[in-house]
Amino acid sequence: MLNQIIRNKTIQWLQSSDCAILELINYIKSKGELREPQIEAIETFLFLKIKGQNKPLWELFASGFFINGTDLTKLNINQKAREYLENNVSAFSLFDFSRQKIDGKSLLPNLEKEITENPTSLNYEEIIKKLFYNVNYSDYLMSLPMGSGKTYLMGAFIYLDLYFASIEPDNKNFAHNFLVLIPSGLKTSIGPSLRTIEDFDPSWVIPEPSASHLKKILKFDVLDESKSAKQSNKARNPNAQIVNECLPNPFGQVFVVNAEKVILNKIDLSEQLELIEQDEDEEDKKANELRALIGKIPNLSILIDEVHHAAKSDIKLRQVVNRWNAKGSITTVLGFSGTPYLTSAEKIELTTDDTLKISEITNTVYYYPLTKAIESFLKKPTVKIADNLSHLQIVKQGVEDFNNTYGTLIYENETIAKVAIYCSNIEMLEDEIYPYLQSELKINPDEILKFHGGNKTYSLPVENELEFKSLDTKLSKKKYI
Numbered sequence: 220m221l222n223q224i225i226r227n228k229t230i231q232w233l234q235s236s237d238c239a240i241l242e243l244i245n246y247i248k249s250k251g252e253l254r255e256p257q258i259e260a261i262e263t264f265l266f267l268k269i270k271g272q273n274k275p276l277w278e279l280f281a282s283g284f285f286i287n288g289t290d291l292t293k294l295n296i297n298q299k300a301r302e303y304l305e306n307n308v309s310a311f312s313l314f315d316f317s318r319q320k321i322d323g324k325s326l327l328p329n330l331e332k333e334i335t336e337n338p339t340s341l342n343y344e345e346i347i348k349k350l351f352y353n354v355n356y357s358d359y360l361m362s363l364p365m366g367s368g369k370t371y372l373m374g375a376f377i378y379l380d381l382y383f384a385s386i387e388p389d390n391k392n393f394a395h396n397f398l399v400l401i402p403s404g405l406k407t408s409i410g411p412s413l414r415t416i417e418d419f420d421p422s423w424v425i426p427e428p429s430a431s432h433l434k435k436i437l438k439f440d441v442l443d444e445s446k447s448a449k450q451s452n453k454a455r456n457p458n459a460q461i462v463n464e465c466l467p468n469p470f471g472q473v474f475v476v477n478a479e480k481v482i483l484n485k486i487d488l489s490e491q492l493e494l495i496e497q498d499e500d501e502e503d504k505k506a507n508e509l510r511a512l513i514g515k516i517p518n519l520s521i522l523i524d525e526v527h528h529a530a531k532s533d534i535k536l537r538q539v540v541n542r543w544n545a546k547g548s549i550t551t552v553l554g555f556s557g558t559p560y561l562t563s564a565e566k567i568e569l570t571t572d573d574t575l576k577i578s579e580i581t582n583t584v585y586y587y588p589l590t591k592a593i594e595s596f597l598k599k600p601t602v603k604i605a606d607n608l609s610h611l612q613i614v615k616q617g618v619e620d621f622n623n624t625y626g627t628l629i630y631e632n633e634t635i636a637k638v639a640i641y642c643s644n645i646e647m648l649e650d651e652i653y654p655y656l657q658s659e660l661k662i663n664p665d666e667i668l669k670f671h672g673g674n675k676t677y678s679l680p681v682e683n684e685l686e687f688k689s690l691d692t693k694l695s696k697k698k699y700i
Contacts (some may be wrong), residue, residue: 256587273392375417392518436471633693
């Protein structure tokens with residue numbers, strides 16, 4: 220919704236005389252290591268950090284920062300509405316936003332109508348705050364499709380924040396420390412995400428010698444300890460002890476953690492979405508202790524992989540972040556997702572008779588659609604239609620096509636070709652497809668990799684995760700996934 224306006228204003232800023240980062244952007248482009256969406260996301264990030272002074276989206280919106288050029292003198296509206304909009308920047312910003320065109324139609328026609336007919340009836344600042352989830356910190360969502368390099372982008376943002384923080388250490392707009400949150404559905408992603416960020420080459424986005432200097436400063440810790448630590452007068456929770464040891468003034472500290480496991484598992488929400496911390500046993504106390512200590516980390520930027528705003532766990536997370544922010548520790552929250560849409564529309568009350576329904580995640584500041592990624596850098600699939608075939612016959616035909624076309628192919632980087640077979644559930648994978656590959660298609664089990672999240676009946680060896688994460692390396696000999 221807002222992302223196209225932000226993109227246009229970012230381009231205008233980059234072309235202006237007051238843009239101080241043009242040389243840095245040109246350096247990043249000249250290195251040639253990042254893709255178009257990654258570079259554009261970086262431009263957006265720096266635009267909001269520097270030009271937008273890292274202010275919350277609602278505050279920028281209400282102050283007219285995103286006004287898109289509506290000319291009130293050319294609109295057929297009543298004089299009362301015209302004068303009100305001319306003298307109320309929040310109202311004008313919301314009116315201007317509602318008139319964005321999608322397929323020739325206003326984005327929010329009901330809101331546009333309500334403002335022109337009853338301009339004094341709305342609480343504009345309250346509506347704007349609700350549009351951006353009532354948060355008082357910088358909360359930005361970067362929406363890029365799978366395969367575009369979101370985890371590398373996390374690494375780029377970490378180094379860029381540190382770069383500017385090292386130049387201006389007292390500037391609160393730039394983070395000194397970082398918390399990378401992996402949502403509960405992606406528990407197996409912690410290790411690979413950490414390795415990707417650790418392996419990121421900062422010289423792709425920062426010139427030397429600053430890049431090498433910051434690389435040496437950065438310190439990574441994974442907060443995944445489940446066992447009790449040795450006796451310590453600092454902390455009962457081993458994860459909390461790791462955090463406590465870096466306080467009070469760390470610089471360049473990166474924590475990677477599963478949000479559900481260590482932060483959200485011992486809290487609940489009241490009907491008013493207020494946090495209720497459990498405190499009945501030792502595990503509750505440990506979880507509360509860790510949350511409290513994370514809240515003390517100064518100048519903290521939070522990066523959330525595959526973030527969404529509709530799930531209960533994510534509402535919990537937002538409330539936890541709100542509490543941390545109340546202590547003045549949060550610099551920025553950066554979410555990353557493949558799609559900027561909610562699973563169900565969010566309702567915002569305008570008046571007692573009118574409700575605004577929003578289906579997009581409104582804090583999406585950058586959006587690179589999948590269709591554009593396929594045109595630009597993702598592989599273009601060849602789609603074949605199988606008429607009147609059972610699912611096992613489809614698998615057989617697909618495997619035979621793969622073997623005939625790619626079966627002996629070895630790429631320049633010494634990786635082998637692979638075929639992926641997606642199953643609708645774990646039972647089908649375990650009881651039908653996997654046995655079928657071995658018995659009917661006579662495939663060597665050593666060339667087959669099963670990968671799923673497990674359930675009460677089926678689990679996988681721990682090494683399967685490493686095999687899955689190694690598929691794009693020359694070490695992998697798995698062909699049938």
